[in-house]
Amino acid sequence: MSNNNPAPEPHAAGTYSTDIPTAAATDLAGPAPARVGTVVWGLIVLALAALIIVAQLGFVTLNGTYVLIGLMIGAGAALVVGGVLSARKRDNEPTTGKS
Template sequence: MYVPEPERRPLRVGTIVWGLVLAALGGLFLTVQLTGIRLDAGMVLLGVLIGAGAALVIGGLISVLGRGRSRTP
């Protein structure tokens, strides 16, 4: 009996970036709690958001450019 293989969907850049943001914030929170280091929450949030925004833009550009090259005329 033939069972069709499920369609594989590509990974989404946004999902990966936001997962990394959450992992980074969790790791930062754990480090602060374990070591007692004091950080400025506003500056940390600003840095994380700038990094996430840059990663989303770069990932989107790479995705668009990669898709353009794989098309056959």
């Protein structure tokens, strides 16, 4: 793009470029991995849906209190384990001794 042309030039995809780099353009690390909390909440929703379906089909009678206690214990354990594994993966860089 020349300095004499006030309008930006279109790219092949029909989008226009600017001279200001964005965070997405400068990020070369690729897509971020899924967060542990997102995965755990997704599993909770899937588990609740499966339990509701099983209860509606009449295969088993569920006690709501026990179901919630079990889901909370499982979710808490998954969050703690996922956080520990995530922290271990991030802490592989050598330290410089400076704080």
